[in-house]
Amino acid sequence: MTEPxxxxxxxxxxxSTRRGxxxxxxxxxxxxxxxxxxxxxxxxxxxxSVTGFATTRLxxxxxRVTAGKILFRGQDxxxxxxxxxxxxxxxxxxxxxxxxxxxxNPIRAIGTQIADxxxxxxxxxxxxxYAEALELLRAVQIRDPERRMAAYPHExxxxxxxxxxxxxxxxxxxxxxxxxxxxxxxxxxxxxxxMDLLAAIAAARGMATILITHDLGLATRYCRRIVxxxxxxxxxxxxxxxxxxxxxxxxxxxxxxxSPTASSRIDDLVTEEERGPYVEACRKPxxxxxxxxxxxxxxxxxxxxxxxxxxxxxxxxxxxxAGESVxxxxxxxxxxSxxxxxxxRLIDPSEGDIVFDGQAIGxxxxxxxxxxxxxxxxxxxxxxxxxxxxxxxxxxxCIAHPLMRLGNLRGGDALRQRVEExxxxxxxxxxxxxxxxxxxxxxxxxxxxxxxxxxxxxxxLVLDEPTAALDVSVQAVVLxxxxxxxxxxxxxxxxxxxxxxxxxxxxxxxxxxxxxAIVEQGESRALFDNPKTDYTRELVEAIPHIEIETRLATAAx
Amino acid sequence: MSSLPALFGVLVFTFLLMRVxxxxxxxxxxxxxxxxxxxxxxxxxxxGLNKSIPEQLTLYLYDVGRxxxxxxxxxxxxxxxxxxxxxxxxLELTFTALLIALVSAVPLGVIxxxxxxxxxxxxxxxxxxxxxxxxxxxSGLLLIYVFYYLLGLAPDPTGRIDVFTSMPxxxxxxxxxxxxxxxxxDGWWAAFKQLILPALSMALFVIAPLxxxxxxxxxVSLGSDFVxxxxxxxxxxxxxxxxxxxxxxxLPVITIAGIVFSTMLGANVLVEKVFSWPGVASYALDAxxxxxxxxxxxxxxxMASLFVLVNLAVDVCYGIADPRVTxx
Numbered sequence: 001m002t003e004p005x006x007x008x009x010x011x012x013x014x015x016s017t018r019r020g021x022x023x024x025x026x027x028x029x030x031x032x033x034x035x036x037x038x039x040x041x042x043x044x045x046x047x048x049s050v051t052g053f054a055t056t057r058l059x060x061x062x063x064r065v066t067a068g069k070i071l072f073r074g075q076d077x078x079x080x081x082x083x084x085x086x087x088x089x090x091x092x093x094x095x096x097x098x099x100x101x102x103x104x105n106p107i108r109a110i111g112t113q114i115a116d117x118x119x120x121x122x123x124x125x126x127x128x129x130y131a132e133a134l135e136l137l138r139a140v141q142i143r144d145p146e147r148r149m150a151a152y153p154h155e156x157x158x159x160x161x162x163x164x165x166x167x168x169x170x171x172x173x174x175x176x177x178x179x180x181x182x183x184x185x186x187x188x189x190x191x192x193x194x195m196d197l198l199a200a201i202a203a204a205r206g207m208a209t210i211l212i213t214h215d216l217g218l219a220t221r222y223c224r225r226i227v228x229x230x231x232x233x234x235x236x237x238x239x240x241x242x243x244x245x246x247x248x249x250x251x252x253x254x255x256x257x258x259s260p261t262a263s264s265r266i267d268d269l270v271t272e273e274e275r276g277p278y279v280e281a282c283r284k285p286x287x288x289x290x291x292x293x294x295x296x297x298x299x300x301x302x303x304x305x306x307x308x309x310x311x312x313x314x315x316x317x318x319x320x321x322a323g324e325s326v327x328x329x330x331x332x333x334x335x336x337s338x339x340x341x342x343x344x345r346l347i348d349p350s351e352g353d354i355v356f357d358g359q360a361i362g363x364x365x366x367x368x369x370x371x372x373x374x375x376x377x378x379x380x381x382x383x384x385x386x387x388x389x390x391x392x393x394x395x396x397x398c399i400a401h402p403l404m405r406l407g408n409l410r411g412g413d414a415l416r417q418r419v420e421e422x423x424x425x426x427x428x429x430x431x432x433x434x435x436x437x438x439x440x441x442x443x444x445x446x447x448x449x450x451x452x453x454x455x456x457x458x459x460x461l462v463l464d465e466p467t468a469a470l471d472v473s474v475q476a477v478v479l480x481x482x483x484x485x486x487x488x489x490x491x492x493x494x495x496x497x498x499x500x501x502x503x504x505x506x507x508x509x510x511x512x513x514x515x516x517a518i519v520e521q522g523e524s525r526a527l528f529d530n531p532k533t534d535y536t537r538e539l540v541e542a543i544p545h546i547e548i549e550t551r552l553a554t555a556a557x
Numbered sequence: 558m559s560s561l562p563a564l565f566g567v568l569v570f571t572f573l574l575m576r577v578x579x580x581x582x583x584x585x586x587x588x589x590x591x592x593x594x595x596x597x598x599x600x601x602x603x604x605g606l607n608k609s610i611p612e613q614l615t616l617y618l619y620d621v622g623r624x625x626x627x628x629x630x631x632x633x634x635x636x637x638x639x640x641x642x643x644x645x646x647x648l649e650l651t652f653t654a655l656l657i658a659l660v661s662a663v664p665l666g667v668i669x670x671x672x673x674x675x676x677x678x679x680x681x682x683x684x685x686x687x688x689x690x691x692x693x694x695x696s697g698l699l700l701i702y703v704f705y706y707l708l709g710l711a712p713d714p715t716g717r718i719d720v721f722t723s724m725p726x727x728x729x730x731x732x733x734x735x736x737x738x739x740x741x742x743d744g745w746w747a748a749f750k751q752l753i754l755p756a757l758s759m760a761l762f763v764i765a766p767l768x769x770x771x772x773x774x775x776x777v778s779l780g781s782d783f784v785x786x787x788x789x790x791x792x793x794x795x796x797x798x799x800x801x802x803x804x805x806x807x808l809p810v811i812t813i814a815g816i817v818f819s820t821m822l823g824a825n826v827l828v829e830k831v832f833s834w835p836g837v838a839s840y841a842l843d844a845x846x847x848x849x850x851x852x853x854x855x856x857x858x859x860m861a862s863l864f865v866l867v868n869l870a871v872d873v874c875y876g877i878a879d880p881r882v883t884x885x
Contacts, residue, residue: 056789058789088791089789089790090791094789095789097786099782102782104786106783106881107805108801109880116787117790120790120792154880154881168786171790
């Protein structure tokens with residue numbers, strides 16, 4: 001065996017923070033061969049990105065390599081001078097980052113940004129650099145590259161920005177590419193296109209790639225070898241098939257179990273102790289609604305136009321029965337969030353009716369809806385648990401606020417009791433209630449968001465990608481919680497998501513949106529197993545599948 | 558165009574304010590305290606002050622519409638002429654001060670941001686704090702004391718030019734430019750020496766907000782993802798700091814610079830007084846003290862219009878600096 005391209009040996013990295021020194025990486029040893037694609041998988045805080053950043057010496061000022069070596073072509077990267085490492089970056093190793101839109105300079109044309117990278121390492125003229133940049137744009141399959149050279153990042157979609165980022169990263173033909181969550185935040189279909197492109201380019205140019213991701217499915221699809229990290233340690237290293245079919249380490253087992261697959265059910269995702277005592281009660285199938293019961297929500301021919309542009313939502317109709325769960329899926333820009341916001345009465349529809357519990361609410365202006373008696377009944381859980389909580393409110397205030405406004409509770413013991421009850425129902429320990437959002441973990445914040453939404457006992461809960469920002473194991477618990485709440489309180493759920501696996505598990509019915517119009521709808525299982533339109537098939541096929549033998553996985557639990 | 562209603566509001570408001578302030582211009586401008594009732598009445602009639610306030614306002618608006626801002630009782634000249642003579646002096650002073658402030662504040666802010674928490678960062682902070690704490694007239698007097706009285710480097714602080722130099726032919730009204738056009742280097746140097754101290758004392762006062770905002774937005778910029786990207790492809794340190802970080806960080810600085818400029822225009826009355834600078838602000842102050850309505854109203858109108866222009870200029874700068882902003 002030849003000397004590996006990159007060899008990380010017993011790496012330790014610690015960060016000095018206000019609360020003292022935090023060890024982010026504790027003894028990682030791994031190697032990457034030339035031309036190989038290695039998957040580095042773990043949840044947030046596992047130290048996978050930190051390892052990647054240490055390799056290119058891009059750690060924050062607070063981070064320090066305390067022990068170990070990073071040998072790149074036999075050279076210890078950690079001991080290189082600032083100038084030497086600068087010559088390696090871009091020319092020999094480069095990175096692709098998570099959020100492509102913010103990773104590009106917003107006020108510099110993309111062609112110039114690519115040329116900047118080329119001119120740093122090659123002694124060629126500006127014009128030649130621009131010509132090369134144009135070639136690169138062509139290589140990453142950007143349509144109409146001549147015109148795009150002068151475009152700014154805000155004029156491109158997220159997927160396009162990521163292609164530009166790839167073009168910058170490969171501009172000087174590095175031998176090692178570190179892709180840090182390159183497709184997180186992109187649509188499933190875009191994700192597939194971008195990853196296929198990245199894999200093809202890496203293979204064609206013989207670049208070794210480290211794919212850092214939290215998505216096991218993605219890593220299995222593209223990597224031959226996967227290493228799993230947990231809390232700064234490397235817990236398992238294996239070929240993807242073996243990793244999924246026979247995970248050795250307890251953490252890998254949990255991770256594999258929590259990753260939704262084509263066939264998993266919500267209860268499969270979590271372990272016994274996470275499931276809690278409610279399970280048996282909710283396992284019982286729901287009795288079918290008595291015939292002739294009017295649906296809880298009827299949406300009739302909803303249209304939304306922004307300014308003079310084309311309709312964001314065109315002719316959208318649906319119904320939800322009490323206690324039913326409906327999924328709304330589609331790519332970004334398909335109008336699913338706009339639709340959910342109209343139903344929540346946060347924005348006004350341009351045309352159409354929304355009838356809730358027999359009363360038309362579509363004509364009530366969104367500004368005044370907070371005075372409507374129905375405000376109590378329709379609540380929303382937002383996408384990003386970090387951004388949707390007021391940073392100056394404690395968890396208690398967040399949950400208490402809707403109760404005070406809508407529940408006519410004016411403080412005192414009654415309010416405290418209700419808040420604690422809500423917290424308990426979503427599994428939030430009462431001693432976390434006085435904390436502020438920044439003192440809570442992502443999963444805990446998600447729970448606060450849900451507790452706030454169910455505080456007034458709504459009858460319809462609209463969830464806008466509630467788990468998109470969460471780790472899979474946390475997502476599993478949150479999904480299970482939502483399903484339980486739905487069954488206990490008979491809350492109807494409208495679940496907006498681009499994660500089809502999740503929708504398949506949680507929702508009885510699914511509606512597929514594209515460009516503001518309904519493409520297909522029906523029973524979730526039937527719709528996913530047997531899509532009728534090409535668009536839905538494309539969406540379903542784009543999900544990274546984990547080829548897993550269900551029997552073995554269940555046994556592993 | 559959208560600023561016209563605001564300008565109109567300013568006009569009416571100032572007019573009314575002047576009328577409710579105590580002090581009777583007719584009494585003030587009569588020959589002396591012993592002037593008889595008839596004499597005062599006569600002046601009042603001449604000034605049109607015997608008419609009702611709505612009537613006066615209509616007449617005033619009519620005049621303003623024709624570009625006539627009235628006549629100053631103090632100088633006996635048309636207000637427009639007075640303002641036109643004095644505005645370049647104020648503008649020259651303010652522009653120079655702003656230039657000095659920007660040229661020193663931006664690098665200070667950048668240096669502070671590159672090494673947050675270091676000695677340099679703290680000394681920049683201390684310097685800025687001192688600049689804000691000391692009122693402009695105090696720093697002006699201090700500068701005069703040191704450079705004129707102690708060191709004898711600066712000329713005596715008596716206006717835009719010393720008595721031995723002759724004025725250049727007026728083209729722009731900006732002495733620095735007029736001397737250059739005339740090719741008179743000695744004159745330019747003389748005017749420059751007169752200008753530098755008042756400009757410096759004004760600049761000291763505004764360096765603080767500019768440096769602080771540069772530091773803050775530079776810190777954000779340096780910590781941003783695109784700077785990390787730039788570093789990840791090995792761009793040189795200078796390229797990263799100047800082209801990537803600073804160009805993005807400069808946007809809020811432009812906004813603050815616009816606000817600072819407008820504030821300085823009005824607030825430089827203290828410096829103008831200390832250095833006997835013949836600017837519009839000291840002119841308006843004198844008029845206000847002697848209940849001379851027309852110059853004050855003209856001054857406020859001028860300031861409001863300048864404010865509008867400055868905002869427009871800031872918007873244009875923004876459009877150039879940031880491709881995400883489009884100007885209609």
